Amino acid sequence: MDVSAQLETQSSKYKPITVEKPISLEFDLGLLAGYDTNTLDDQKLKSKNIDEYLKEYTRDGAQLLINELFKLPVSVEDAGVFAQLPDVTTVLPREKPIPKAKPLTRWEKFAKVKGIQKRKKDKLIYDDEKGEWVPRWGYKGSNDDGANDWLIPVSNNDDPYEDLFAKRREGKKQRIEKNNSRHQRNLEEAATQQNKNTTTNPRIVATPNQRSVRKAELNKQVAISKLATASIGKFDKPLEGEPKMKGVKRKFEPTIADFKKEKESNLSILKRVVGQGSKSDGGILNAIANTKNNK
């Protein structure tokens, strides 16, 4: 049987998979991309059937890319045949500039001078007393300074009448405070450092960092000044449009408390309300007050 005629018709229906190009293409298969450095035909670009030409050209490029894909190692899985793409070789430019180096803290500067390297520490450490692994710090951590101790032995050097628990708590509080103040100092130094780098004129200093620091400081002082009245700010009339103070919780009287006191405070409020409410009642109240005074 002669199938050559059939083959002929089949092959004439489809184009060959081989494409000839003067300069071979460069491929970056990780991105499924091919780079064609050949020049386009000027005459065909200006002719009428430019669309036809471009279509042809694109088809050739795609054919070459697909040829390349079929050369890749292949794995067969349930969902089908997969080619394994190599790593991306094209270097893409980054969108944002490289971040500037952060100003060093005092400790980092010192460590740099002394050549102290940061070592990676395990998050869990073994606690001999408990016989188990505990976090180095934080909740149930090993550095809680015995905050959960039920007993502290008094050594010979300690004052026996001192509250050692309170002393520990105080000590921890002070250490935290100290750390916070150091942190604040580092921030301030970093801000001034940044100013020096950005502006030459020391009088124009308003980087966002320092501005926000100053704003926070001002807000803090305003909050303090609000409480600096005889009634600790309780009876001051709030200004219109004044923002609510943050971190101030509403406090209510307990539901069951001293009923006598509640009654008295209610009566005092009533006296004020009725006194200012209607003139006739106010007059009566005043009259009562006068008679009492006369007696």
Add this chain to the structure above:
Amino acid sequence: MRPLTRDETEVFFQKLAKYIGRNIAHLIDRADETYCFRLHKDRVYYVSESLMRRATSVGRDQLMSVGVCFGKFTKSGKFKLHITALDYLAQYAKFKLWIKPNGEMQFLYGNHVAKAHIGRISEDVPEHQGIVMFSMADVPLGFGVTARSTVDIRKLQSTDIVAFHQADVGEYLREQDTLF
């Protein structure tokens, strides 16, 4: 459930004083038992101490109502008296208005009180004063605000409004789902 704050008490008493004036003292200072005002879900309840103590064992979400509801605080912080407070308002009312039998139904359906329907009215009632309405048989029907003073009422025509309706006992039927 919690006691009212200073500001809330002030707003509440100012509203209540429009109807019963200094008689509020009789509500606070009672001979029989200690009573107090408690706020629960924006509503003010007038509760005896013993009942309040028992109510504290009910969860906030579960507690529907306790004692007598006097009214509620609106979202803008004003106080609205409910008809449920009528018992106490009627008892201690400073100014009263008696409605003729033919005007009763008109009022109970939420209409203002016209001059023609007045049976009697207290002497020397000023304008825009809280007033409690009674039927001629001395049954409290509701409360409202006077539109004119007693002196001015004499000059009015019989169809003119004498007192504005605020609440009436018909609300026990009309607004039973939101009242207590």
